[in-house]
Amino acid sequence: MSSASASSIQIQLPDGTLAEHPPETTAMDVAKGISEGLARSVIAAEVSGAVVDADRPLGEFSEGLEPLSLTLLTGRDEAALGVLRHSAAHVMARAVMRLFDGVSLAFGPTTEGGFYYDFDLPEKISEDDFPKIEAEMKRIIKEREPFERFILDREEARKLCDDLDQDLKVEHIDTGLSDQPTVSFYRQGEFVDLCRGPHIPDAGKIKAIKLMTIAGSHWKGDTSGRQLQRLYGTAFFDKKQLKAYLEQIEEAKRRDHRVLGKQHGLFSINPDVGQGLCLWLPKGARVRVALEDFLRRELLSRGYDPVYSPHIGRVEMYETSGHFPYYRDSQFAPLFGSEVGGMLDAWSERLQEGTLDSDGEDKLMAAAEVFGVKLPDYRSSASADAKRKVLHDWQVNNERYLLKPMNCPHHCQIFKAQPRSYRQLPLRLFEFGTVYRHEQTGELNGMLRVRGLTQDDAHIFCTAQQVEDEFRATIELTKFVLESVGLDDYSVQLSLRDPDSDKYVGSEENWDHAEGALRGVLQGSGLTFNEEPGEAAFYGPKADFMVRDCIGRSWQLGTVQLDYNLPERFKLEYNGSDNAAHRPVMIHRAPFGSLERFTGMLIEHFAGAFPLWLAPEQVRVLPLSDKSLDYAVQVAKELEAAGLKVTVDNSGGKVQAKIRNAQLDLVNYMAVVGPKEAEAGHVALRDRIDGDLGSMPTAEAIARLKQEIVSRQVRQVVKSDFSAAAVDSDAVGNEY
């Protein structure tokens, strides 16, 4: 960090040129040396890979005799946009402090689409305040004041923040920054903020700003802590980029699967059925059936065995698997064979918490007796654990069930249902398994986050040596599935264990082997992937597919996870070639993730306009007038017999109106039929995308459409011009 005593430093520019400069030279000086125009457009600099202020003396970054690599960042560089936005966050905070009293600043970072700043202030900010805040920001920007950096040691910094009445900053210096001997501040006019930087040279560089929304947040993400007001905004180097960004948001809104799902009759969620419980309407169900049929056929041809399991299971099974009661908050409450089960459950919980006094205990005993429950082994003098065991034993004998939160325990039981030999491995069990999870109300989101979902779930039981081949086959399958629906922009996130943690089950040797195998397969697959140490589940490493849709948003869909835990817990065994019992490795995998989430994502990806092979209404027959209705019905029967999803528009009105409605309903093909077609046995086919295709024999039209279906053509994806990922979907973690 500290400047070397050398009297000069060597600086290397991206084109390779080397130059000697005094250590106090700044990136801005270097830019001026090249041209004044460049100097005017410099936003920041990248020095040896780190983004820094353009006015920092470069000598500060010099270590030893190595030349410093310097890249001047201008509005054209992606990294510069982040610097701009963070400076815009400061400008916004400054404007808010001018307009409101008692503002306490929290954090103000950049986000993918802009920036935010969290404030603690007595007054509530509302969207009605945005115009005046924006006006104040514009006033600040117009003054083009520079951002000035200065360093204080911790004590001075603490005092400064205290003098400024910034108690959250004081707290942050005391806690989050307790290991820093000095901290940096930025001053812009009267506004001073504890900040790591970097910043733009002056506020005049901000050419376009807009406040987006106001929302609640929490100090350091702690929901029990102070509630803050988070003001979101965005900023760009020019107004055109801002406009494109706002259009991108509008485009995402137009594609919202909840809007399109309602508009096109795909699915419905209503309070009478229950929050987060999705009704698949006929059209949505047809899309799902197409997806299920496709995947089922594919799995059967790839050596999978279909299985079915019920929607509920004994709680004891989930105790064995370890899912109950540890994840109780996100499960629906157990179903009890007896009315009294729930009471015993609460009773047991209070014993565990130690909140049950003897008076309460007597009342519970009396209540239990009313229900005819006899607990002769329950002694009031016994320990809480002993009492809980008595209650638990009663419950076990009186059956309690859980709506299944995952399919794995059932599939483990299927593995166990028969003796297994190594010759049967790998055993691949698949099921479209419906599971129920009691997600928090605030998490629910259309089809993307629901409480009842169907996973395209399978569990592969294999030997440690087979993991690599199975993993490779699963990756291939997932690639194939994604590409079949026209998703060709994806990468893989490989989650590995944290080498410093001991929370993991399974032997070190197995983990090493598995992680090496996974990495090797991904390297050989040609897929782009990144490794995330410490992100693995405690029971095994995993690979998640991150998919980009056509407007640049990224989604986490398919997942492959290794599991050393469940085979252990369920004591799964197979007989090896050595005639000894061995424990299999289990692989969870789901290329879609869940049918709900996948379909919701597809609705947005295609903006509701599904490719022919997935479309819920592939052809609509449009009679020219009622006189041609009989022929239209006859044509529809022929198309239906050929396996096409077809309807007849029997409404009155002109054919132009019928075409318009069919186009708006996103029907792939229209078959216009009038007297001429009836005469010749033809249809006048109209393509949703290309328009009128002319008159042709019905058989020819059928052949054409079937060809398109069989080849699973994805002919049209309406791409947005805006390529940057502006709206990040809530990337939902693994589904197991």
Added chain:
RNA sequence: GCUGCUGUAGCUCAGUGGUAGAGCACUUCCUUGGUAAGGAAGAGGUCAUGGGUUCAAGUCCCAUCAGCAGCUCCA
């Protein structure tokens, strides 16, 4: 779950404390047509639910429920 916003016809939405509105969709009638909107009439409402204030509440207040945005969470 937390904070904020919203809830009016099937859908999208107007509605200033004083008789409930529009467009689209729907039904009926007229029109029978050639590749993105033919015409007319009709029907459709416990203004989310429950309280309160008021002579009077869709409108103001409180609670509940639901939706949305963000936060938090996601085996």
